[in-house]
Amino acid sequence: MQRRPAILIIVENLTVPLDRRVWQEARTLVEAGYTVSVICPKGGPYTKSYEVLEGIHVFRHPLPYEADGAAGYLLEYGWALAWELVLSIKVWFKVGFDVVQACNPPDLIFLVGGFWKYLFGKPFVFDHHDINPELYEAKFGRRGLFHDLMLRLERWTFRTADVSIATNETFKAIAVERGGMDPGRVLVVRSIPDLSRFTRVEPNLDLKRGRRHLIGYVGIMGAQDGVDLLIEAMDVLVNVDGRRDVSCAIVGSGTELPRLERLARERGLFDYVTFTGFQSGRSLLASFSTFDVGVIPDPKNTYNDKISMNKVFEYMSLGIPFVSFDLAETRKTAGGAALVARDNDPKDLAHNISRILDEPGLAAALSAEGVKRAQTLLRWETERSRLLAAYELALAGRPRGTPVKTPLPSGRAT
Numbered sequence: 001m002q003r004r005p006a007i008l009i010i011v012e013n014l015t016v017p018l019d020r021r022v023w024q025e026a027r028t029l030v031e032a033g034y035t036v037s038v039i040c041p042k043g044g045p046y047t048k049s050y051e052v053l054e055g056i057h058v059f060r061h062p063l064p065y066e067a068d069g070a071a072g073y074l075l076e077y078g079w080a081l082a083w084e085l086v087l088s089i090k091v092w093f094k095v096g097f098d099v100v101q102a103c104n105p106p107d108l109i110f111l112v113g114g115f116w117k118y119l120f121g122k123p124f125v126f127d128h129h130d131i132n133p134e135l136y137e138a139k140f141g142r143r144g145l146f147h148d149l150m151l152r153l154e155r156w157t158f159r160t161a162d163v164s165i166a167t168n169e170t171f172k173a174i175a176v177e178r179g180g181m182d183p184g185r186v187l188v189v190r191s192i193p194d195l196s197r198f199t200r201v202e203p204n205l206d207l208k209r210g211r212r213h214l215i216g217y218v219g220i221m222g223a224q225d226g227v228d229l230l231i232e233a234m235d236v237l238v239n240v241d242g243r244r245d246v247s248c249a250i251v252g253s254g255t256e257l258p259r260l261e262r263l264a265r266e267r268g269l270f271d272y273v274t275f276t277g278f279q280s281g282r283s284l285l286a287s288f289s290t291f292d293v294g295v296i297p298d299p300k301n302t303y304n305d306k307i308s309m310n311k312v313f314e315y316m317s318l319g320i321p322f323v324s325f326d327l328a329e330t331r332k333t334a335g336g337a338a339l340v341a342r343d344n345d346p347k348d349l350a351h352n353i354s355r356i357l358d359e360p361g362l363a364a365a366l367s368a369e370g371v372k373r374a375q376t377l378l379r380w381e382t383e384r385s386r387l388l389a390a391y392e393l394a395l396a397g398r399p400r401g402t403p404v405k406t407p408l409p410s411g412r413a414t
Helices: 020-031 069-094 110-120 132-140 144-160 169-177 227-240 257-266 281-288 310-317 328-337 346-358 360-376 380-396
Strands: 006-011 035-041 050-053 056-061 099-103 124-128 163-166 186-188 213-218 246-251 273-277 293-296 322-325 338-341
Touching: 006 020, 006 069, 020 035, 020 056, 020 124, 020 380, 035 069, 056 069, 069 110, 099 110, 099 380, 110 124, 110 144, 124 144, 124 169, 124 380, 132 144, 163 169, 163 380, 169 186, 186 380, 213 227, 213 281, 213 310, 227 246, 227 257, 227 346, 246 281, 257 273, 293 310, 293 346, 310 322, 310 328, 310 360, 322 328, 322 346, 328 338, 328 360, 338 346, 338 360, 346 360
Parallel strands: 006 035, 006 099, 035 056, 099 124, 124 163, 163 186, 213 246, 213 293, 246 273, 293 322, 322 338
Antiparallel strands: 050 056
């Protein structure tokens, strides 16, 4: 009996199944008949070194170093890379694989992919989650030597890749223009929720702390994510405008979490802001289902302007009206489903949050527009077909330059 094609996915930034994009891809591939293994760090409640979840083989490694400065990044990435190579050998003997998929950051996993590609003929697929040169510039406010290094690593990753998966058209352009990839070997697969699974559930009213309105944020909390601007906006709403009818739920974790908790305490907001930590599955849906308004506080910069955020798709899919700053990709996706705050200004962010809370007609219109766009423009079935087409292309072993055929809704290429 012929073995089903098998995929190895390597992700270092977040554990699985908490990485929602990777988990959705893995489940989709399993449903399409692939055998799927994932290598990722341990994190949150997911501390087992090996387990099978929904038919997906998950191999986890410890990650004792959390990046903080150049030395921290060197330790974290070096440690993770060594584990990824060791565990890939373990996966090969225990499960087997035909293709290696690397999910950045960092842009170093091509070294593991290249090992299997050039020595053993395994195609390498790059799932382009983040644009690290822009991320470096946004976090540190400069370019210089390390920015040049980020560009070089990005270029080497694309040159190693047989197929690249981009999260939006901007990322595809980067793969082609900066990475030198053939446009026919770069497929856009957006991080869109599967509406058959991503639905409203019973809300978690405890998050409101007895108040009328809940302002919500879901995501990782790094220096570039602007969650401090949301806390500053809450300071305006509570301590300047005198509102006592609002609470805020911040769902997720990240390197900035301790600083954000201190900031909320310093502003006298700890009774108004709940930090839930990581959530997934039904508890995450319960939090979403409680939000009266969602917030995307990521400031406008060269990085945030180009990325497609899960929050945008998730808020619209669940009919949550939301506010963001003037980010190009966010505005392109949201259309008229969101209000836009000016100039990375927390006061204007607070003003637009209040508009949604105080104007039921506006909130209903934004909600309806979001749901409409989610149902008509943001279809996971379309993204699913592109994902499967990417793997068919990688497994076909076609020479570079062969055009990609248009995938059918079934997920099979014509």
